Every structure is written in structure tokens, then in C-alpha cells.
Amino acid sequence: NAGVTQTPKFQVLKTGQSMTLQCAQDMNHEYMSWYRQDPGMGLRLIHYSVGAGITDQGEVPNGYNVSRSTTEDFPLRLLSAAPSQTSVYFCASSTTSGRWGNIQYFGAGTRLSVL
Amino acid sequence: RKEVEQDPGPFNVPEGATVAFNCTYSNSASQSFFWYRQDCRKEPKLLMSVYSSGNEDGRFTAQLNRASQYISLLIRDSKLSDSATYLCVVNPVYSSASKIIFGSGTRLSIRP
Numbered sequence: 001n002a003g004v005t006q007t008p009k010f011q012v013l014k015t016g017q018s019m020t021l022q023c024a025q026d027m028n029h030e031y032m033s034w035y036r037q038d039p040g041m042g043l044r045l046i047h048y049s050v051g052a053g054i055t056d057q058g059e060v061p062n063g064y065n066v067s068r069s070t071t072e073d074f075p076l077r078l079l080s081a082a083p084s085q086t087s088v089y090f091c092a093s094s095t096t097s098g099r100w101g102n103i104q105y106f107g108a109g110t111r112l113s114v115l
Numbered sequence: 116r117k118e119v120e121q122d123p124g125p126f127n128v129p130e131g132a133t134v135a136f137n138c139t140y141s142n143s144a145s146q147s148f149f150w151y152r153q154d155c156r157k158e159p160k161l162l163m164s165v166y167s168s169g170n171e172d173g174r175f176t177a178q179l180n181r182a183s184q185y186i187s188l189l190i191r192d193s194k195l196s197d198s199a200t201y202l203c204v205v206n207p208v209y210s211s212a213s214k215i216i217f218g219s220g221t222r223l224s225i226r227p
Binding site: 107 | 121147149151156157158159160161164202204206214215216217218219220
């Protein structure tokens with residue numbers, strides 16, 4: 001069972017470069033989200049989506065774009081990378097109904113360094 | 116006030132001890148609650164859901180206090196392997212349009 005797959009696992013960027021972090025889930029979950037986690041800190045919500053074509057901002061959306069063209073995929077785009085975006089990024093998904101509703105399943109994370 | 120707050124710890128307790136920590140939430144309409152465990156440099160994983168009547172899973176007990184707006188996690192007979200960060204999660208409303216909020220986590224360290 002693949003669950004939530006994030007790629008790449010590691011990435012180093014130079015300031016000003018752009019890139020897309022990929023997230024895919026095979027559980028037909030409606031809800032998907034992106035978090036960043038800085039050393040010794042909790043998870044901060046960047047963007048989330050409640051279904052294909054629907055996205056919304058979380059706590060720290062600046063510098064990031066998302067889109068949700070399919071149920072399975074929820075890519076996160078860094079438009080112009082800055083050192084402040086050095087972090088570990090987690091993608092998560094969940095269904096929103098039933099016994100397992102709202103239980104978040106996480107990908108293994110992408111460790112991003114911006115120089 | 117943050118929507119979900121946790122004592123960051125660290126809690127440093129000896130093996131075999133009982134330890135408990137709380138998580139407070141600000142939205143009284145919150146509907147579902149969870150505890151997650153996160154090991155160093157790993158993704159969070161579900162530890163247990165928190166039900167209104169409280170629930171127990173082996174050495175772990177979770178409670179919900181709606182009147183005071185907090186959830187708690189009790190770990191009995193702690194093991195070295197319980198060392199981790201424990202995150203509480205609150206869903207503000209029972210709606211597919213709501214965002215899921217994580218607490219910042221409580222670090223637990225079990226010493227031999």
C-alpha cells in the first residue's frame with residue numbers, strides 16, 4: 001500500500017530558484033494538506049484542499065502556491081525560494097467521513113534547504 | 116490565543132513512570148480530536164482518536180473535557196520506546212471545508 005507519496009525526499013535550492021514538491025495519495029481521500037516543520041517546532045499549515053479544484057490558505061501561505069486538478073495529486077510550488085523556506089515539508093491526506101474521517105495520513109516528508 | 120496549545124515540555128521521566136499531558140483548544144464547536152506521535156525526523160503517525168467517553172489502548176488513555184476545552188493523554192508504565200513528540204489534533208467543525216489544526220507538540224523523554 002503506497003498511501004501518501006512525497007517526492008523528492010531531499011532537495012537543495014539556491015535563493016530565487018523555483019521548484020515543485022510532489023504529493024500523491026492512492027486512498028481516494030478528499031482532504032489534502034501541506035505543512036512545514038522547522039527544527040523544534042510543530043507543524044504549520046501552508047495550504048489545504050477539500051477536493052479537486054478547491055484549495056485554501058493555511059497559517060503560512062506566503063511564497064507557496066498549490067493546485068488540485070485531481071483527487072490524487074496536490075503539488076506545492078515554491079515560486080522563488082528563500083532561505084526562510086528551509087524546512088521539512090509534509091503532505092497529508094484524509095477522508096472526511098465515516099469511522100476514519102479526519103485521520104491524517106502523512107507522507108515521509110521532503111527536506112528542503114535553500115542556500 | 117492559538118487555536119490549539121500544548122506544553123512543549125520536555126517531559127523527562129524514568130522508565131515505568133506514569134506521565135500525562137494536556138492540549139487545550141479554543142473553538143468550542145470542535146468535533147473530533149486525535150493524538151499523534153512523531154519520532155525524530157519522521158512523519159507524524161496516529162496514536163489514537165479521542166472520544167467523548169474517553170478511550171484506552173493498552174498503556175495509553177485519552178480523555179476529552181468539553182467543558183474546559185482540553186484533551187489529555189495518559190501513558191502508564193512508560194517505556195524507553197515511548198520517547199517521542201506527541202501532537203494533538205483538533206478538527207474545528209464537522210465539515211469537509213474546515214482545516215485540521217495541529218498543536219505544536221509535547222516532547223517526552225523516558226530515561227532508563
